[in-house]
Amino acid sequence: MPSNQHNDDLLVQSDTPHSVTVSELTGHIKAILEGTFPSIWVAGEISDLVRPRSGHLYFTLKDNDSQIRGIIWRSTASRMKEPIKEGQSVLCFGDVEVYAARGSYQMVVRKLQMQGLGPLQQKFELIRAKLQSEGLFSADRKQSLPTQPRRIGVITSPSGAAVRDFLKSAMQGMGGVEFIVIPALVQGVGSAKSVVDAMKAAQRISPPLDLVVLTRGGGSMEDLWTFNEESVVRAVANSKLPTVSAIGHEIDVTLCDLAADVRALTPTAAATTILPDAKLVGQTVSDLRRRLERAGRSIITQRVDRLNQLESRTVFRKPHEVIHNRSRQLDELDARGRRAMFAKLQLSKAKLQSAAASLSALSPLQVLTRGYSVTVGENGKAILDAKDVVPGEIIHTRVHQGEIKSVVQD
Incomplete structure (x- = not known):
């Protein structure tokens, strides 16, 4: 049996056909394809358009049944009068080439004419x-969107x-x-x-x-x-x-x-749009905690300073002193009030005496002290004319000291 196995191995080795590498095969296909098709016009619709930062344009040129990848190099794209758009119907002129790195074929476009939007884009x-x-x-x-979603479909x-x-x-x-x-x-x-x-x-x-x-x-x-x-x-x-x-x-x-x-x-x-980043949320929570701690310490410090200020006030250090000061002020106000009242009374008394003297000077009774008298009739009116009385009428004469009653004879 080992002998038979050895013979089989020799047979396989002797019958092994000649092979080519993938690169060699792709090179043969590239030579045949690119040599067979000259530059050609192809009509189709633009799809899967990509505009990388390099300036080249990559897209798919398709119709209802088939599609081919297309590329427009930056040098050609920069000369285009208007940019191509997704879904646009175009006429492309260029060469069919094989992209050996992927084993795919594509069309390198050198000219492009706009034909409007394709049916699907329309x-x-x-x-x-x-x-x-x-x-x-x-x-x-x-x-x-909710800021903290918990159930997401x-x-x-x-x-x-x-x-x-x-x-x-x-x-x-x-x-x-x-x-x-x-x-x-x-x-x-x-x-x-x-x-x-x-x-x-x-x-x-x-x-x-x-x-x-x-x-x-x-x-x-x-x-x-x-x-x-x-x-x-x-x-x-x-x-x-x-x-x-x-x-x-x-x-x-x-x-x-x-x-x-x-x-x-x-x-x-x-996912990143609807869900907040865990690290960012953790950092935010930490920042808020630190801010809260700083705010709490600041408030406590302010309250302690306030208590110290209150403690240093006299009203808390010597509470009886305030009462004594108020009592002293009350006594001073009482004395001032008494003095003001006495002065007011003296002033009023002086004004009253002055008014009484002025009134006494104007009183007709004051004239009697100088030897004058006033005689009134039975009706109580002053007699100014002798014709105002008649014989037998009783008249009253007021002198400085007392009153005299008389009977008119003539």
Whole structure:
């Protein structure tokens, strides 16, 4: 048996065919392909347009059935009169080349003529104009996201890379958050209805969710078309829960992005958008604690200083001294009051004596002291004329000392 095994090994070695390396094979294909096709005009629709910082343009040129990768070098792109756009129908002139590093073929475009928007892009613009006129994209109707969500619904394909990227990034955020993955088809036949049903299911989950994230990975416009369907866009816009749209890559813009309350550029960005960073929150809490401690110490210091000031006051050091001072002030005020009252009485007395003297000087009785007298009749009126009396009438004469009663004879 060992002998037979040895013979088999020799047979295999002797029958081994001549082989070529992958690079050699790719080189043969490159030579044949590029030698067969001269420079050529190709019509198609721009999709998956990427504009890196290098200035080159990378895109997919497609029609209803097929597609080919295209590239416009920076030197050619800088001479273009107007920039190309996603979904635009164009005529491209260039050469078909093989990109050996990936074993793929592509078209290097040297000239490009605009032909307008492709059918899919035209449909996109029509739906967007219709929904925009209804106000579905208005900023006034958008809801604010909760600052500390605890239950988050994620509508996506459970087997896709988007949910893994989202959850991986979310785990770096705040803890204690519950994620409920709501399965849905995100591409192909029946995907629009699946997403709409998932949005309705998210509204019915109990306990209620704090917000809903709608996400999937990147792709061409056809791959992402589910999220441009009118029914899906309306379901997102009419959601009672705050919605976050994280569809595709940064360059991919769908109508769901416009209808959602918040658009995240990628699934990973969605996680960082809705969840505060744990380290940042911890740092904020530490800063607040330090500020609170400083404020507490400052208030305590102020209160101690205030107590020390109060303690140093005389009213607390010698409380009886205040009473004695007040008693002394009261005695002084009493003495001042008495002196003021006595002075007032003396002044009033002097004024009264002066008024009495003035009144006495004007009194007719004062005249009697100088030897004069006043005679009145029986009616009590002063007799000024002898004719005012008759014989036999009794008259009264008032002298300085006493009164004389007389009978008129003549």
